[in-house]
Amino acid sequence: MRTTIKDIANYLNVSTTTVSRALNDKDDISDKMRQKVLEVAKLLDYKPNSIAISLRKKTSEKVIGVVLPSVNHYFFSTILRGITTTGHGDDYLVMIGESNQDVKREKEIINQFDDHYVAGIILVPTRNKDSRENVEMIGRRGTPMILIDRTFDDYQGSYIQHDDFKGAYDATNHLISQGKRKIAMLKGGHDCSLSQTRYDGYKTALNDINLKSNSAFVISCTNANKEEGYGAAQKLFAQSIKPDAIFCITDQLAVGVLEYAKDHKISVPAELSIVGYSNSEIAQNVTPKLTTVGQDGFEMGQLAKEYLIEMVLRPEVIRQKVFSSELIKRDSS
Amino acid sequence: MRTTIKDIANYLNVSTTTVSRALNDKDDISDKMRQKVLEVAKLLDYKPNSIAISLRKKTSEKVIGVVLPSVNHYFFSTILRGITTTGHGDDYLVMIGESNQDVKREKEIINQFDDHYVAGIILVPTRNKDSRENVEMIGRRGTPMILIDRTFDDYQGSYIQHDDFKGAYDATNHLISQGKRKIAMLKGGHDCSLSQTRYDGYKTALNDINLKSNSAFVISCTNANKEEGYGAAQKLFAQSIKPDAIFCITDQLAVGVLEYAKDHKISVPAELSIVGYSNSEIAQNVTPKLTTVGQDGFEMGQLAKEYLIEMVLRPEVIRQKVFSSELIKRDSS
């Protein structure tokens, strides 16, 4: 049996109230008694019962919930690592749920978190706009929450984001500076705001040198994986005007394009430059190494946790941060 | 305010006991009353309070704890995905902790899980043998637990493993069948039993054709990452007798070797064959694509959860399973 405050109280012949007060460093208790309690607590190896505390306080002070589209995805799992890494030995516990880009599943997870009184939630919303409703649901309940990676128009809450516009702009501009002019883009699904922002960055970079974006050069890839990248490259190269560069919204897409290029003896980057997004593990391991836009998931995760803890302690605070993008030039461009 | 059983009880003018019995499908209650309670529960949108139940029952029936060396690692995060993926809409919640291969951190996490009354623990122990003490600590507490990936000598509890001996044996044998005879191995640290097992497989394959393993051809790489792979290759090729094949205990090591080969114009697989381990995402994206030993993390994770749930329901069961290995032949050998 684990020691409870009752055991300590009995040992000292005092009430549990006194013990509780001593352990929680409250007033209304003498220093002498406080000392005695602390000694006995150590002696009996007392550990507070988190569940009982949660029930009484109606919040699991030291538990945060994290919901990710996938734990298997390099960028997301890096965020998770940022969150779970204990900075200075803090003792937060993290619950994890995978939405799989499914809004309904996302809602289920959030409700489960709620059941368990999580102190706060770190959420990477699905690509679907309806995730907004889930976000608002959390808001109504008053649970502190911080969004990572995606947000919504006019979103007033806390978030941590990456500068997608600048990332895409820099990437496109980089291709332009390499002398490329027929620059295609592989974007995401239509309801993905993040993809839209990157698309805007791409268009703006083209406009800045008076190049109109050619709609035949822009392909939507809903899953944004390697296979779609391969397929999109196929489509692009089936047209009469062929691109001399492709900016891809994910590294996976870029790897798919790269594979297509290899299969069809298109030399990279001479004939075709390729730029990906996220600086995944693969980006530096494919040949040629992929030029990509870096997103520091670890740092984003760490900061999200920091912010969230602030928000738990002081519910009125709102934190917003946009990480600047960083173009990592490698061999594919 | 959320509805509690008290609200339902008041609504119907009955005691909370009756409500509890109805909701939990117990005896000692009339069908008519059971129906009424269920209706009102639905009407008032009742959701049980998991925390209160945990406190009373002294176990968080629907929460499992997972501790991984790293959530960022492809194989481990695939296991995690297997665990979090809800098969038939089960409502288990998972708490996650990262040991970072640190036995002390592992212990902290386990203790935190314990604080929260987790119903069971899925553990991928650190490489360090001392993890055994943590495992035994959980055992003494009686918390159901299942080990994945690594176990210990004479371990009597539940585990899910991969057939490391066969994996290494097959990989080595494959290299032999390609005509290679100077086969080096990059293994892990000395206290890593998993590495030892793979080493045994390697040695046995060599012995079977009367080749003695050459100690100069076996290099220990404690972190087993890309950089160490590169360094180990450097060492091997600095020797007078150079290997014509290298079997690596991780894909990361293999990628490092591959990079060395590229930098030094050693043709793969003609001059040097390379085999990795784990079938990570990189394995199929490097050029040439990496031959590797497949480990189905997803399936292992799923099964671990299934087993664990069985164990939670019936504490006397012990489940042990060794997944057979699968050599995935690609272009690096």
Add this chain to the structure above:
DNA sequence: ATCGATTCCGTAAACGATTAAGTGAATGAT
């Protein structure tokens, strides 16, 4: 000496559920 304020501690209720024990009414057996 008397009164109010302060200090230090205890009593008991509460958080939301489960469950052992008890009770009154209906039922059945003889």
Add this chain to the structure above:
DNA sequence: ATCATTCACTTAATCGTTTACGGAATCGAT
């Protein structure tokens, strides 16, 4: 008609804490 059994429900304790409230003792001021 009488007694035992079963049925259907309630009372109250419990899990391990926190906390509003109350009260005795001490202190200082007048």
